[in-house]
Amino acid sequence: MENLVLQALSGLASASSLFLVASGLTVIFGVSRVVNFAHGSFYMLGAYLAYTLVTQLPRGHLGFWGGVVGAALLVGLIGLAVEVLLLRRIYRAPELFQLLATFGVVLIVQELTQMVWGAQDLLGPRAPGLRGSTEILGLRFPLYELFLIGVGPVVLGLLLLLFHRTRWGTLVRAATQDREMVGALGVNQRMLFTSIFFLGSLLAGLGGALQLPRESVNLHMDLSIITEAFVVVVVGGLGSLTGAALAALLIGEMHAFGILIAPKITLVLVFLVMALVLVVRPHGLLGKPEAAARGGQGSAEPMIGPAPGPLRWLALTALGLAVVVPPFLGDYALSVLTELATAVLFAASLHLIMGPGGMASFGHAAYFGLGAYGAALAAQWLGAPMLVGLALAPLAAGVFGLVFGYFCVRLSGVYAAMLTLAFAQIAWSVAFQWVEVTGGDNGILGVWPDAWAAPKLVFYYLALALCLGATLLLRRVVHAPFGYALRAQRDSALRAEAIGINAFRIRWLGFALAAAAAGIAGGLFAYGKGSVFPTFMGIPRSVDALLMVLLGGVQTLSGPIIGALAFTGLQEQLVRLTDLWRLILGAVIVALVLFFPQGLAGAARARWEARHGDA
C-alpha cells in the first residue's frame, strides 16, 4: 500500500514535468496552428543551458534557481528568434510544411548542441535545499520530486490567470479561434504570435531546466520528450491547457504504475491510451472540433494531369540509365541503388495518402516495417522462400493497414496524423519488446534472398522491377475512377458524399492500398539488407518518408519520386562526406521550405507553367 502511494507520487512528479513541456506546445499550437517538432529541442536546450549556468554561477540558491530561470528565459528568446526568422514566413504554408521546417530546426539544434556540449551525458548538481528526502508513510521520498509535484499546478494556475484575466490572454484566445478577424480589429498578430512563441518556448526551457537535478542531460532528450508531449497534447485536446494537465496526469501515472502492472508492455501503453482516447473522443479529452481554420488558407490543390512530354523523356532517360548502367557498378553502389528503389516506392505510397488522399500520416514506417517483418518472420519461422516472403510483405502490411486505417481515416488533420503515429509506435513497441518472436532490439538476421537472386545485380533488377511496377500502379490508381473519388473526398468530403461517394470507404481503401505498397518496399528492403530491426518502424523512418514527399512536393505525381531520390541521395552523400550531416541536412530542409514551398517538383512545374503557359 505504502509503495503504491509513493509510486503515485512519483507519477505526479513526472506528470508535472510533462505538463510544463506540453503546455507550451499546446499554447503554441492553439494560436499558430504550427505543429512544432522543435519544441523538444527547446526542452533539451533548457536542460543544457541550465547545466552551464548552474555550474558556472556561484553555488547556492541564487546560483541554482537563477540558472534555471535564466535558462528558461534564454530558451524563450531562442524560440522567439526561430519564430521571427523562420516560422513567421511560412504561416500560410500547409501544416505539414511547417512541421518539416521545425524538423529542420530539430536537426540543426541537435548538431549545434553536440558541438557546444559534446556527446557525453552531463550530470548537473542537485537543487540546494531540496537534496534530501522526506518520510511519507514510513518510506523515503525525494524532496525535489515533491517540489516538482507543486510546480505543475502552480504553472497551470498562472497560465489560466494569464489567459483569462489579462488583455493579452483575451487576444490570444480570440486569435486561437479566428486570427484574421483579430487582425481586422486592429491587433498586430505578428506581435501576438511572437510573444506566444516566447512563452511556449520558455515553458519548454523551464521543463528541461527543472530536469537537471533529476536525470542526466543528453542528446536524446529532444525526441523522447517531443513524442510524449505530443501524446499529452493530443490526448488532452489540441489547444486546451486543462486538457493537457489532465492528460499529463494520466500519462504520468500510467508510466508509474505501468511498470508495476505490465512491465512487458510499458512502451506500448502510452500509445495504446492515446489510440483508445482518440477512437472514443476524436478531439481528445477536452478538445473542440477543429474549426475550419480561417484566414491564410492556400488556393485549391492544383489538378493532376498526365506528365508533359519533356518530363516523360526525362523519366525514360532516368529509367534507361537505371537499367543500363548497374552492370558496371560495384556492390556498394548496387545496394545504394536498391535502397533508392525501395525509397521511391515507400515515398510514392505515402504520397497516395497525403496528396490525392489529403490525409497526413506520421506513422507510415509502420507498414514499411510490417512488410519487412512479415517477410522476415516467414523466413525465420516457416522457412519460406524469398518469393513467398515478398508476397507476404504487402499482405501483412495491407491487413494492418486495413485495421489501423479503419480508425485513422475517421479523424482529420493533426488528430488523424497522431493516431497513425500511435499505431506505428504500437507496432514498433511490439517488435521491440516481444523478444521471443521478433528478437527485440537484436532484430532478425539472415534474411537473405534465394540463391538465384543472391547476386547484388540480380536483386537490384528484381527490386527495380517490383518498385517501379508498384509505383506506376499507384500512379495509375490516381487516374482511375477510384483516384477521382479519392481526390473528390479530399477537396470536399460533404459534396463527394452528396454525389454518392462513400468517403470513409474510399479513404480507408486508399490507406490500406498505400500500406500494402509500403509493405512491398519494406520486404525488399529486408532482403536487401539481410536483416530487420525495430528501427524499420521507428519515428525517424516515418519522418524520412514525410521529408521525401514534402521535399518533392505533395501535389505532383513526380514529387515523391524526386523527393525520395533527392533525400536519400543527399543523406547518403552527407553521412559519407561530413560529420556535420545533420546540420547541413537541417539547413537544406529549412532553405527548401523557405524557397520552394511547393516542393522541388512543384517549383519545377511552376517554372514550366510560367514559361510555357498553362497546359
Added chain:
Amino acid sequence: MLQVAGLSAYYGRAHILDDVALDVGGGEVVVLLGRNGAGKSTTMKAIMGLVPPSAGNVRFAGAEIGGREPFEIARLGLGYVPEERRIFTGLSVMENLEVGRRPATAGLRPWTPERLFALFPSLGAMRDRPGGRMSGGEQQMLTIARTLMGNPRLILLDEPSEGLAPVVIERMAEAIRALKAEGLSILLSEQNLHFAQLVSDRATIIEKGRIRWSGSIAELLAADEVREQYLSV
C-alpha cells in the same frame, strides 16, 4: 472620408472585382447593393486588406491604405463588420468587446461597453454569456458593438440584415441611424433594398464585380428599370 478607385481583385484566376470605384463622405451612409456573389463582400475585404487588391487605390482619411495590413488599416479608424459575424464563440460578450477595444479617436465620443449596451440593450443583459450561446440577432449586434469598441471613423457593414427576423431588422436600422447621428460614416452592403432605404443616403450597385449604377436613394427608387435589371431576383 473613403475613396476607392480602379479596384481589382482575383481569387486564384477568377476575376472577382473589376475597376470598382466608390466613395463615402464624412457622416454619410452609402449602400453597396447587389445580388449574391456580385462582389459586395469582396469589395469590403479588399478595402480592409483581407483580400489583396491586384490594382487600384484606396484612400482613407487622406492616406493611401491599399496594400497595407488589416491591423494597420483598422488602427487608422476603419472598422470592419463581417457578414458571417465571426464572433469569438469561446469568449464572453465583455471579452469580445475587449478584443475590439482601441484608444479614442479625436472628434468622436469614445465608445464604452455601457454606451454600447444603451445602443443594443439586449447585449447588456448577457455580459458574461459566451458568444457561441447567443442568437443570430444578438451575435450581429455584438459584432457591430465589437467593431465600435475600436472607435472607428467609418465602418464597413457587410449585410447586417442577413438572416434576421423583421423585428430585429427594424432595431438594427434604428441603431444604424443612431450611429450616423454620432457622426460615423458607414459603407453598408445589402441585398435587402427595403432595409437599405431606411438608413442610406446614397446607393451604388455592383454586379459581376463591376459598378453599374450610382446615385441617391431617391433616384434609385425612381429608376424602376435599374432595380429590375440589377436587384430583382
